[in-house]
Amino acid sequence: MSAHRVVITGVGVAAANALSAEELARALVERRSGIRQTDAFGLDSRTRSAGEVDLPGSSPEGVDRVSRLALHAAEQALRDCGLDLDGSWRANTGVMLGTSRGPALSLERFMRSGSEEVRRELFAELPFSSIARNVAARFGLGGVQSTVTMACVSSSLAMGRALDEIRRGRASVMLAGGADALTSLSFSGFSVLRAMSPTLCRPFDHRRNGMVLGEGAGIIVLEELQHALQRGARILAELCGWGTAGDAYHATSPHPEGRGLQQAMTAALRQSGLAPEQIDFVNLHGTGTPANDPAECHALRGVFGARTEALPVNSLKPYFGHTLGASGALELIGSVLGMERDFIPPTLNCEELDPKCNVDVVRGEGRSRRIDVLMSTKSAFGGANVALVARRLPEARRETR
Template identity: 35%
Template sequence: MQVMTSKRGARSPVAVTGMGAVTALGWDVSSSWKGVLEGAHPARPVDLFETEGCRCRSAAQAAIPPIPSLTSKETRRLPRASRFAIPAAWEALAQADLLISNGRAKLPHTPLCLATTGGGMEFGERFLAEILAGRKGHLRWVGRYQPEQQALDLQRCFELCGHSVVIANSCSSGADALGYAAQLIWSGEAACVLAGGFEALTETVFVGFDSLRILTTERCAPFDRGRSGLLLGEGAGFLVLESLEHALSRRTRPFCLLTGYGQATDLCHLTQPSPDGGALCQAMESALAQAKLSSEAVGYLNAHGTGTALNDEAEARAYSRFFGAGWQTPRMSSTKATIGHALGAAGAIEAVFSVLALSTGRLPPQWNSPDPLPEVEQALARPLEAPRPLDHTMSVNVGFGGSNAALLFSRYD
């Protein structure tokens, strides 16, 4: 059990008051959620860059949403990552009633907790291509690819002037950004935080995953015995987190509370998870201990479930160990079968789905997995499974470098 006391007294509960998402399934939360529930298949041939020579040539490539508050010239200057991040953040701020009519944030000092793995990497690629050709790199490419530039893009767009933190813990980054935002509130350092992750498909990352031979050329089938790899995705997910007191003082009704965040590092290998999933169990245990709950309390688990051989096996083993052999609850699924793996944005987008499952009682089904691994067979949420009341949901992410993160959401009544 983690001791959660602060010099400033009892920690404040953290409320979720706004959510936004851009995925390959749509430009907002509702269209993405609809596609997740209906089992959409977003994979399509990548046309952002050349994939000639790659074993896999498709991904869950997202369409770019419009940004009405910016001119077309301003929009064109943005890296793809910012073009996902700004609309998702907009939706979250608007839902939390934190935007004024001209699109500026109502609370300009709101800090940003951001997550990404690549930032504006496509600009970095153009810069590298130029210098490889012996030319001086263009200022635009070198000046706008680093992740802090996306923080500046968000600050410019919403006229925010709070501090920003960019977390790059690979595929758990999104969950860690939300977790750290909650920690800022628990510790009394902030009352309201805009937190989220963003990721854009880029050639280097695509070719990199292809070189590891973990991209599927078929349907992404998390936790299925016949799984053949992951489907890369892109997009952004943002949540507005506030201290409950702050939310209620604004007469805002929270969707739910973020009651636990656990993080643990797997020291086993740079890219492969420890077969026993010890660090993942530790992260889940830590999140539950913080909320003073046992594992039986969790009604739905949004698993990392990439669809790769090693990840899903280790993850399934960890869940079986944590929830007990033959476990049936929490009900579980990996939504990566429908949105792909959005890397640094994954944790934030999947947190949105976990909150929606909690608030609607609807379980995102596990699509494409007719022959599941025995460790998770009884627990996988199935299509047409009846909605059920849920008190707590959990979202889990695992990443390169051994990053493991678990977020726990609880009903607010």
């Protein structure tokens, strides 16, 4: 039996420069970053910049900030997809979310508090599984429920696994994506590694000197194609394949030749049934760290060969920071929103291309170009790599925001 086709019918975001998909699309066109100075953690760090999210409303008692970010994005995504919130579809709809740090703020409070009452209240939020649990409970979703954690590829893995659930006929609708919140743990950890920039995130620029942290959530509604067509859904794109592979090289540094990333991209193309020449644009991980960016560019050449010279690529991290486990989902959403508009967002702050990153980085102004097929890649500490492929679905009903 052939695999079911899977489409994206709704998206929701919480980012430093946008609290909705519409806002994110505008921010990318306007080249508007949400990164700003912060003293939220009072740490003696060489950087004070971060992508903080201004979530509306008050914080629900006992719910960790990472779940609040996920709930905001999930509510948007469900509203965006047009499914009847009172419908029977909820009983079998699954939730698969990725996170790197999980409910770390609750853990920090738990460790600092001397009150047994406070510790009891926080205890239910401490497991990473609380994120998917909170989303499923809020919206009454009774299908498969999972929280995936593999550092910065967590939400990419979650979306890939959710895609598999539908392709194999185990679900018709899935919420997938991820969330991570800014925490003292993140700031102190990356500061010790000297991985954060004291100035700007400059992916692929020869002056790049590290990442800028961010927080946020990106959640998509994945739906089996016929299920979406029968209800007349607006379809943003088809998620047609994914691949994952490990470097087996180093705990924090990527393989210099991007070995695992090459394998992940090749696997994603194979599952999609596409050839490298059919990819019109690649959204890269692009952290702005000295080792990551050249390794990604090397991996590109390993997969796309001479065509790499004319293959547009970008990084979206200068817009809202490196959102860790949420980055895969947020950046896939940003790329799909650009594809809807025949637009490739530029890589902010990349002014003087590093010769080691001699690929077609979109910088300065964005590019007006029709994109039929895109790839989004993410890499993580531990050598994990994921590539996702999405394409237009011309035969389906489409309504650009």
